[in-house]
Amino acid sequence: MAGVLITGRRPTATPSTRMPFFSRLCARWHHSSFSRGYMLDRRQVLKLAGAAVGVASVPAIAVAAQQVGSPTGPSGSEAVPGAVPGSRRFDLTAPSEMLLREVRLNETRVLQSFGFDNARRHVFFVQLVDGGRRLPGETRTYSGDERSANGDLCVTRMDLSGNILGTMYLRGFGHGVQIGVESTDAGSFLWTETASVASQDSTGNYTGWGSRLARFAFANGSVLTPDSPALTQHRLEDGVDRTTVTVDPTHQRLAVRCRVNGAFRYRLYDLAAFTSGGRTTLADVPQPADLQPGHPDTFQGFASFGSHLYLLAGTQYGKDGSVEGTGNTFITCVDWNSGAVVEQELTKAGYSLPYREPEGMAIQIPDPAAPQAARLCSGFASVTSDTDSRKRASIYYKETLV
16 A cells, blocks of 8 residues: 555554553644644643543544555565575674764754765764754743653754754654664655654653654754654554664665564565565564673664664663773674574773763765775764763764675
């Protein structure tokens, strides 16, 4: 059903995949009300929840954005073992080089992830929107916690010298865990999560996580919502959530991270086929159990190049055993065909950055005429100074292939 515009009811979740009531309530209000320019505060949410007690189900909301993919069940065939042609991999023991260091982005919060338009030599960073900002169409300002709960993101476009070239905002998209960038003659197209659903963590805080994927052209100064006609939503099968995405620009493939039955998996697709609605997987592998040996796993991003998947995990200095100067940031290389861990190494890239939290991965191609000469890039957030908590962004890369 590639290219079909869906304006009817969303499919009803099965009992085993139905969201908890409060999450469904937040999702319902978010998509119906926040897109009109306002959000609920905590008191209003509780009031609405009380009024809705006893309601058997949440009515579906019509979506105006174009949607591609199966709305009713599994879409596409299972991956065939060995379907991904073998390729060289990045040597994780090779030294890391600096691409950008401590650049200021549009917002003051940590970068969440990034991606490259290699043809235009641009890099796109994504952050959660700052608290206190009022966007066009909104009736008031919102706190940082409200922005996080609703999954409101800012995209900053930058050249490779660190100059900001433009920004756009994405309301209700998710946490920005990972993005992809597709360079086309018509412009830079971004792949992101969208249709954010709020989830409460153990500390009582709410975070918005994407439940679908979106593809749209970067448009400086614009503000998008999940139902904006400027984007196309891409769906996987029912019951899949926490969807994030990245692009392998050399091999023209799309890698998706998603949660299936409570466990994270990674799927690899042909980029053109997925864009047109195809869901045949080239590979489908589970997330390895131990991304940070000796530390609790904190996933931070992923990238794909050829027949290998790369995972980034770690925390900022001072958390979960991350010691200044060494850290606890690991890169893990996984074979797309077998799911086996090929290599796993601690990286000290950017070790002198204050705060230093790993955030996002991407493949850069310095010379589009030589797409096999690629770089595996990792992002890091840092503070401006010991007394200034405004965050800055850095990118380091490895380029040795073995």
